[in-house]
Amino acid sequence: MAELPENPHLVDLIDEDGNTVTFEHLDTVQYKGKDYVICIPYDDDEEVVTEVVIFLINKDKEDDCLEQVENPEILSAVYEIFKERNGEMFDFED
Template identity: 45%
Template structure:
């Protein structure tokens, strides 16, 4: 998936991770078939040497997050690839890190 930015209050791919503003940040991802899906970015962080985005599908009724590994495109710094995690161990570890980082921001169910 590629990322397409929508407004000026969105995640800027050129920003350092430390500069990420987590209030009202949205991205639109375009899949291989050209279908656009919008997400609210809940967190964006580096974990074990890789960048991850924890997002919530916009306009979905379920509150289930999606975790993407963010792969930076060396040829186009404004076009990152968001790859869904398939390895359950990695997904669990990244989600646990997300929970630690956001314990004060969200109520997590056990």
């Protein structure tokens, strides 16, 4: 794997198959008492972001872990909070 540029927002995550995937952390928001991390897959060559990934911070285990959110209602609510908080930083297309 190529060395990543210095960016404090880049994080390497290990998927269920043991592969390392790099994401850029955009924000962490709370929804109904739980913390959610909003990320984009990191691609140094990509100019337009087309995918946002939302993870739940699961604190029920010995170590905190991130679980990808798949529930459409939670995805929508968390993304709306993210858009409200970051409307001036990003151009959102609805």
